[in-house]
Amino acid sequence: MPPRWNENRLTAKLGIDYPIIQGPLGGLSSQKLTAAVSNFGGLGSFGAHGLTPEAIKEVIAEIRSLTSKPFAMNLWVSMEDEGARTSDEKRIQPKPCATCCSYRSLGSAASEYKPYSWMRFEHQVRVLLDAKVPVFSFIFGIRHEKS
Numbered sequence: 001m002p003p004r005w006n007e008n009r010l011t012a013k014l015g016i017d018y019p020i021i022q023g024p025l026g027g028l029s030s031q032k033l034t035a036a037v038s039n040f041g042g043l044g045s046f047g048a049h050g051l052t053p054e055a056i057k058e059v060i061a062e063i064r065s066l067t068s069k070p071f072a073m074n075l076w077v078s079m080e081d082e083g084a085r086t087s088d089e090k091r092i093q094p095k096p097c098a099t100c101c102s103y104r105s106l107g108s109a110a111s112e113y114k115p116y117s118w119m120r121f122e123h124q125v126r127v128l129l130d131a132k133v134p135v136f137s138f139i140f141g142i143r144h145e146k147s
Helices: 009-014 031-039 053-066 082-086 100-105 121-131
Strands: 044-047 071-076 135-139
Touching (some): 031 044, 031 053, 031 071, 044 053, 053 071, 053 121, 071 121
Parallel strands (some): 044 071, 071 135
């Protein structure tokens, strides 16, 4: 029997049915969406980059209460770079919020800007390692353009 399109090294390694990986949507993530993607055979991902270690523990527990399937947690490697410290709401918030209508139609609110607060990446990672999350992904810093 020929191999099926969805059976490959990626799906075998991650333990998923389809080679579909949800973007972690840092700041827009939802435990329900992450679990739903995983429950339907993809790899649900949650962007936890701005969360405290305690909040990350709570997110992982909620995702695990919603799915027994593999999922990913995503962190920001450096919350300590110049771009993170100096970015303000004007630079971070989308202009205009193209997705706000979609949020409202689903009965949800758009994410709100939260100013930079220092936290150690190592403490966030320790939570992921201790919780033995199936997949861990990461991003690097903010690209700060000159005005």
